Amino acid sequence: MKKVFRQIISSMKVDGTNHKTTPEDLVDDQNGLISISPSIKKNEEEFNQTFEKNYDFYMEKVFVGKQEGLLLYLTSMVDLPTVAETIRPALANAYRNQKQVTTVSQLENFQKEFFSSNNCIVIEYNHEVSWYILSGFTVILIDGLSKAIAISTITTESRAVEQSKTQTIVRGPQDSFTEVKATNVSLIRRRIKNPHLKVEQFTVGKDTQTAVCIAYLDNVASEEIVRQVRQRVKDIKGSAIFDSGNIEEFIADRVITPFPMLYHTDRPDTVSANIVEGKVAVIVDGTPYVLLAPVVFTDFFQVSEDYYQGFMMASMLRLLRYLAFLIALLLPSFYIGLTTYHPQLIPTGLIISIQAQREGVPFPAVVELLLMEVTFEILREAGVRMPRVVGQTVSIVGALVIGQAAVEAGVVSHFLVITVALTAMAGFVAPVYSFANSTRLLRFALIFMTAALGLFGTIIGFLMIIAHLASLRSFGVPYLAPMGPFILEDQKDVFVRLPIQLMKRRPNYLHPKADVKEPNANPLPSKQKEESS
Amino acid sequence: MKANGNEKISLWQLFILITIFAIGTAVVVGTGEEAKQDVWISEVIAASVGVIIVWSYFQLISFSDQKNLYEMLFFAFGKILGTFMCILYALYFFYIASRNIRDFGELMNITILPFTPMEVIVIAMMLPVMYTVYLGLEVLARVTEVISPYIIGILIVVGLLLFFSEGLQFTHLLPILGEGFGPVFEAVFPTLLTFPYGEVIVFTVIMTATTRFSHVGKVGGAAVAASGLLIIYANVIQVAALGVDLKTRTLFPLMTAAREIMLMEFIERVDILVVFILMCGVFIKVSVFFYAGLKGLEYIFLIPINKYIIPIGMLIPFFAVLNSVNIVEHFEEGLVIVPYLLHLPLQFGIPVLLFCIIWMKKRKNKSVSGGIAS
Numbered sequence: 001m002k003k004v005f006r007q008i009i010s011s012m013k014v015d016g017t018n019h020k021t022t023p024e025d026l027v028d029d030q031n032g033l034i035s036i037s038p039s040i041k042k043n044e045e046e047f048n049q050t051f052e053k054n055y056d057f058y059m060e061k062v063f064v065g066k067q068e069g070l071l072l073y074l075t076s077m078v079d080l081p082t083v084a085e086t087i088r089p090a091l092a093n094a095y096r097n098q099k100q101v102t103t104v105s106q107l108e109n110f111q112k113e114f115f116s117s118n119n120c121i122v123i124e125y126n127h128e129v130s131w132y133i134l135s136g137f138t139v140i141l142i143d144g145l146s147k148a149i150a151i152s153t154i155t156t157e158s159r160a161v162e163q164s165k166t167q168t169i170v171r172g173p174q175d176s177f178t179e180v181k182a183t184n185v186s187l188i189r190r191r192i193k194n195p196h197l198k199v200e201q202f203t204v205g206k207d208t209q210t211a212v213c214i215a216y217l218d219n220v221a222s223e224e225i226v227r228q229v230r231q232r233v234k235d236i237k238g239s240a241i242f243d244s245g246n247i248e249e250f251i252a253d254r255v256i257t258p259f260p261m262l263y264h265t266d267r268p269d270t271v272s273a274n275i276v277e278g279k280v281a282v283i284v285d286g287t288p289y290v291l292l293a294p295v296v297f298t299d300f301f302q303v304s305e306d307y308y309q310g311f312m313m314a315s316m317l318r319l320l321r322y323l324a325f326l327i328a329l330l331l332p333s334f335y336i337g338l339t340t341y342h343p344q345l346i347p348t349g350l351i352i353s354i355q356a357q358r359e360g361v362p363f364p365a366v367v368e369l370l371l372m373e374v375t376f377e378i379l380r381e382a383g384v385r386m387p388r389v390v391g392q393t394v395s396i397v398g399a400l401v402i403g404q405a406a407v408e409a410g411v412v413s414h415f416l417v418i419t420v421a422l423t424a425m426a427g428f429v430a431p432v433y434s435f436a437n438s439t440r441l442l443r444f445a446l447i448f449m450t451a452a453l454g455l456f457g458t459i460i461g462f463l464m465i466i467a468h469l470a471s472l473r474s475f476g477v478p479y480l481a482p483m484g485p486f487i488l489e490d491q492k493d494v495f496v497r498l499p500i501q502l503m504k505r506r507p508n509y510l511h512p513k514a515d516v517k518e519p520n521a522n523p524l525p526s527k528q529k530e531e532s533s
Numbered sequence: 534m535k536a537n538g539n540e541k542i543s544l545w546q547l548f549i550l551i552t553i554f555a556i557g558t559a560v561v562v563g564t565g566e567e568a569k570q571d572v573w574i575s576e577v578i579a580a581s582v583g584v585i586i587v588w589s590y591f592q593l594i595s596f597s598d599q600k601n602l603y604e605m606l607f608f609a610f611g612k613i614l615g616t617f618m619c620i621l622y623a624l625y626f627f628y629i630a631s632r633n634i635r636d637f638g639e640l641m642n643i644t645i646l647p648f649t650p651m652e653v654i655v656i657a658m659m660l661p662v663m664y665t666v667y668l669g670l671e672v673l674a675r676v677t678e679v680i681s682p683y684i685i686g687i688l689i690v691v692g693l694l695l696f697f698s699e700g701l702q703f704t705h706l707l708p709i710l711g712e713g714f715g716p717v718f719e720a721v722f723p724t725l726l727t728f729p730y731g732e733v734i735v736f737t738v739i740m741t742a743t744t745r746f747s748h749v750g751k752v753g754g755a756a757v758a759a760s761g762l763l764i765i766y767a768n769v770i771q772v773a774a775l776g777v778d779l780k781t782r783t784l785f786p787l788m789t790a791a792r793e794i795m796l797m798e799f800i801e802r803v804d805i806l807v808v809f810i811l812m813c814g815v816f817i818k819v820s821v822f823f824y825a826g827l828k829g830l831e832y833i834f835l836i837p838i839n840k841y842i843i844p845i846g847m848l849i850p851f852f853a854v855l856n857s858v859n860i861v862e863h864f865e866e867g868l869v870i871v872p873y874l875l876h877l878p879l880q881f882g883i884p885v886l887l888f889c890i891i892w893m894k895k896r897k898n899k900s901v902s903g904g905i906a907s
Contacts, residue, residue, distance in 0.1 A: 342645050345802045453657055459812055463661040470675035471668040484675030
């Protein structure tokens with residue numbers, strides 16, 4: 001029975017695209033599918049019962065041509081002016097003309113005549129009625145007919161497209177995604193005007209019925225990857241989906257890992273660029289963060305601005321980001337290792353100065369460091385959570401506590417403050433928040449390893465992290481690609497970015513169907529040409 | 534039976550595995566003292582022979598229809614003797630793994646962790662090895678790919694830094710062949726030949742897991758040649774930096790040489806980088822041996838290798854500590870006893886024997902099947 005229903009649903013068209021919403025979860029498990037009753041009285045009772053104790057449920061007896069009918073919607077979900085402008089006049093018009101609506105074909109004629117077909121749909125089951133009402137549609141039930149029509153009157157209230165809050169760039173597009181799925185899809189479509197861009201929609205979450213879209217270029221993206229993403233999104237068995245973070249946990253290859261297994265961003269240009277490269281985007285209704293799959297380790301060091309500025313500067317900044325990653329991960333461990341275990345490795349002058357500062361500090365280096373690191377983490381968390389109004393307090397207290405008072409009180413040394421501050425700053429360089437978080441987590445693991453075994457422990461921890469990274473796969477793509485497995489052709493866009501003329505191919509590790517990315521890219525402008533022109 | 538049976542590595546991964554495997558400890562640990570300043574000549578000879586050795590191992594595997602070492606042993610010696618041989622090889626691999634770990638432990642003890650007990654160092658070193666082998670051969674290959682540029686890069690940088698800090702005196706390399714070829718060959722056979730080139734026998738377990746097997750011979754040869762070049766490079770900078778006397782007396786010549794580096798009053802104590810090379814080298818070497826040994830146990834007891842990792846992984850550091858009382862005994866054992874008692878028979882003797890038996894068996898089969906056909 002459900003199978004039949006799925007077919008019916010998949011054959012429906014709304015918005016011109018495949019509207020594969022499957023409100024199956026609303027089907028009454030005991031009674032299965034129930035068709036809409038032809039009796040208007042029965043329907044009135046039925047839906048009054050379904051939506052009882054809902055202040056915003058609105059039901060009105062109307063005339064649909066000669067027939068009696070019911071008009072149903074949720075006042076909180078629909079755009080009331082739209083209802084007044086489109087539905088009311090249509091009904092009035094039909095009544096005036098004494099339209100006969102007693103058969104299905106007449107119903108369809110009625111629909112065609114008075115409503116544009118792109119936002120209107122004929123439905124036949126009770127749970128569909130409920131679902132469309134809940135989605136912000138206005139449903140018209142007609143006496144004597146076991147079918148109804150649902151008209152899209154969704155309110156489009158949302159915040160405007162603003163600047164990206166988490167991934168800012170200097171040069172390049174500044175817009176970012178919003179909480180509304182339709183807006184997000186339009187932001188991508190506006191950038192990729194290509195009929196090969198496919199946006200499939202699914203409904204996930206048993207209780208929330210959240211719309212989730214996957215977008216990809218069907219002539220580029222590897223079929224296997226698209227199939228896996230589609231399958232995993234379909235298989236989600238969760239009850240509540242509020243953010244792409246929920247989806248991420250459901251569809252990731254591995255959950256027990258500190259590293260993010262999907263890339264998330266609120267930048268439409270990043271998403272579009274990755275779709276063109278052959279990745280699949282997962283857009284979740286209700287959140288500005290779009291997921292990209294598959295992801296590899298090196299993706300977390302690239303920002304879209306790398307491609308909007310000169311390749312030399314972009315390459316340097318990219319190398320700087322790798323350096324910052326290593327600093328954020330290793331610097332605290334080096335501090336402990338070098339001051340406690342291997343002071344002989346530091347130039348003599350420097351070690352004397354460090355030890356002189358540490359003279360008054362009553363703790364071993366580990367305690368000193370952990371004290372400061374934890375303080376910093378607390379400050380950071382407070383900075384994120386606190387109400388914006390009290391923002392200044394935290395920065396003042398933080399600057400005083402972390403900067404001066406701790407040193408003056410002799411709890412920590414100056415050098416340690418420099419270490420912690422540099423570590424923190426380096427941590428903020430990471431373009432993707434979730435990746436920066438994994439660095440934060442592993443930093444503490446490495447601190448403990450180093451406290452136990454010196455730099456030897458650091459290297460052991462580092463080797464284990466590499467082994468762990470090498471074992472990860474994101475949708476079948478090795479996480480360390482293109483370094484392990486090493487792919488020579490993909491090196492053009494990993495640690496450095498070469499000029500666009502030299503990057504003609506899409507990354508090999510994504511197994512793209514069409515591997516040439518810049519088919520007609522100009523050759524590098526040669527000296528001769530410049531002279532001749 | 535095979536838990537990791539379908540794991541495949543690419544040719545490039547095999548290349549880098551063999552290269553790093555061969556240079557892993559050989560560049561840091563001083564070998565070929567007999568040849569004195571001509572150690573690089575011995576190394577040229579040893580590496581050339583090493584290429585032939587790898588090529589022969591490849592031919593042996595192709596000859597036996599792409600069976601790996603253990604399958605060949607079972608095929609050639611039958612069930613009972615084959616099991617015995619497999620155990621012998623597995624134990625040999627574990628023993629060499631424990632020796633490598635001990636090498637490393639000694640280095641740590643005399644350099645950066647003088648007060649830490651050997652047991653702690655070797656057990657800690659075994660942790661990443663166990664974890665990597667648990668994750669499988671593919672992961673081991675990828676890890677090697679990722680860290681190999683650093684190992685090779687640091688090795689080259691150490692030489693360059695020595696050169697720029699005027700620590701290299703190439704007159705140390707003279708006279709060339711002052712005492713004729715005698716000492717040179719003495720160094721080649723058996724020490725240089727068995728360590729590290731003969732140890733490539735362990736790859737007879739892994740070669741069959743390569744995606745394009747027909748190219749393995751060439752790739753293996755190239756890998757040994759590449760590692761030979763790097764070892765020669767290391768030997769030359771060791772001799773040029775320290776002179777023959779000092780080089781022969783120190784246990785880890787590259788380390789001692791790296792201590793000579795002094796540049797701009799800032800770049801000094803670069804020996805930590807050498808420790809890093811040795812650590813990564815040992816890590817990969819031990820992982821390969823450990824994996825190969827466990828694979829042998831898998832063939833003998835038909836239990837997937839992941840079940841052995843913790844017990845055997847704990848035995849290796851135990852033996853590393855127990856093998857010898859001190860570093861002198863450890864090196865004595867490694868340079869005098871092990872080459873003759875273990876390396877020569879297991880790296881060359883048994884493979885030759887294997888070739889003969891397989892050849893005979895094949896001929897017999899051919900004549901039998903030919904007889905039936907006629």
